[in-house]
Amino acid sequence: MLAAERRDHLLGLLAREGKVVAKDVAADLGISEDSVRRDLRDLAAEGLCQRVYGGALPVSPAVVGYAARQSVAPDGKRRVDSAAAALVRPGGTLILDGGTTALAVAQALPQDLACTVITHSPTVASALLDHPLAELFLLGGRIFKHSAVACGAAAVEAAQNISADLCLLGVTGVHPEAGLTTADAEEAAMKRALSARAADTYILASSEKIGTASRFRVLPWEKVSGLVTDADPHDAVVEQLKALGLEVLPAD
Incomplete structure (x- = not known):
């Protein structure tokens, strides 16, 4: 799966389930947890998720000025x-x-x-x-x-x-x-x-x-x-x- 496809998959999980569990995504996609965590870091840097221990949650829209x-x-x-x-x-x-x-x-x-x-x-x-x-x-x-x-x-x-x-x-x-x-x-x-x-x-x-x-x-x-x-x-x-x-x- 390409990086862009993984990104869309992670964003879809956040929208549908309200959270991402890194180990579960890694198992489902057959990739390493490090790859999932790296993708989540990139999404968090863009303000698209809030990283937490073990995965990520939807980010609040109320953090702007x-x-x-x-x-x-x-x-x-x-x-x-x-x-x-x-x-x-x-x-x-x-x-x-x-x-x-x-x-x-x-x-x-x-x-x-x-x-x-x-x-x-x-x-x-x-x-x-x-x-x-x-x-x-x-x-x-x-x-x-x-x-x-x-x-x-x-x-x-x-x-x-x-x-x-x-x-x-x-x-x-x-x-x-x-x-x-x-x-x-x-x-x-x-x-x-x-x-x-x-x-x-x-x-x-x-x-x-x-x-x-x-x-x-x-x-x-x-x-x-x-x-x-x-x-x-x-x-x-x-x-x-x-x-x-x-x-x-x-x-x-």
């Missing part, structure tokens, strides 16, 4: 933000992550909702400046421009001095095996620090992130209260997530 992400699945994000905003109770304290989905949640908070919002995102904070009843706290630190959020030691330390009822957290990948992932190590650490300070953490993920993975793990499933997504409730990956005991809240 902040401005570009605003045009990714805008309808799905609107459905997710409405469902997520409904989780915020009157008088409650919310930790709201950064990113385009979190920004949409901030914009979806009802104007008559009295609450406290803690965020490390300047864009989320700016979106809430005109909210008449939301008390606003902005955590500082080095600004990670890719996602327009504060990260690093100063931001993590600031997060350790807060507490909240609810944390709404964005990720770039949601996969039953790879877990909850994002593309930057410091951003992943910041998300863990925020989640640790809330009684409940819900993950915000529009459908294009379901079944995909990025480089760095954010949280294990047992640390998460639920997932808010507009993905089809009968999607195979969503069914696997439910089988893990995860509460999946549909965003209609």
